[in-house]
Amino acid sequence: SFPGGKFEPEEDITLKDTALRETEEEIGVPRSNIRIIGCLDDFPTISKFIITPFLGLISKNQKLTRDEREVQKILKVPIDFFINKINFSEQEFNVADEKFPVFYYNFYNEENGQTYTIWGVTAFLITHFLELVYNVQIGASKARRPTLDDIVRRHQYLK
Template sequence: MTDIGAFLKERLQKPLPGDIAHKYMMAQPIGQRFKMQYEKPPKNGAVMIALYPDEGKIYFPLMQRPPYQGIHGGQVSLPGGKKEESDHDLIETAIRETFEEIGVKISDNEVIGSLSDLNVTASNFIVKPIISILKKKPDFIRDPREVEHIFHAEVQHLIHPQTLQETELTVAQEVRLKAPFFNIEDKVVWGATAMILSEFVEILKEHYT
């Protein structure tokens, strides 16, 4: 854990793969293309990649949201959400949301940096992925209103080529997409979360390979 923590802390200060890595996991429409337009500027939000050790391996939590009518209902995501006026910055947003959604309290000194911002056009958000290193596996307490299930991605499994797959999805009841995804614990991790993890994977490859 010390090795990857030291590597990431230094690597996150250097130029990041950002847009190139995001595009690897960008879903593409099948048939007619569409463009979403919004009257208001994007809202700011943050998510947390909270790395922790468990039995000699390194994991981070993901969560499946309950099914609902919103754009991200039922999808897999990292803990996180919208920046509130009371949040000092987006690090505080990610820390607060992680505690509210999965019951994990993260301190400022456990945060080691962030990945590239991602413009999530589907929900009109600009999301900053924050990375933290925890000394031990935390206790998880899910908020049943926002989280249906918590599961865990193993870092070295994430970078294995067979984890990366592709499927067809129908969203908003009529839009068909060809979607690259990460198969993690038999869950389809696609969309914005997959794009964020794609950048994380490109950085992890530098460490493990």
């Protein structure tokens, strides 16, 4: 997943502040070394959160230091990997007779011989970014992304 967390009113003035603070806390990139270039659409989750994803640039030489309490591993994946459709898969899941997509990327890391599955909201945000910025259509599903109303209905359905 990407760095992120909850808005802290005693520390953050805006959600952009939250994104910068969480990035600094989780992977050690000082706020002053991040250039925010935009923001994607809010993304409601089934766990009743709304994610506001910010896009930022850092130097490719920026040292990343993980907070061991919050981050298991830092994985650098080249953007070309995500653009190659062979690395992408998707499934649909049904809730209350509606279909919703779940996206997956399986990344083989040659440095350590491990395969990592990037999926769920993280994969969806990456795919959405590629579609907006690179004009690349990755997903083929006719299923749609859930809206906030879908999430509310789903929670009523699951009670």
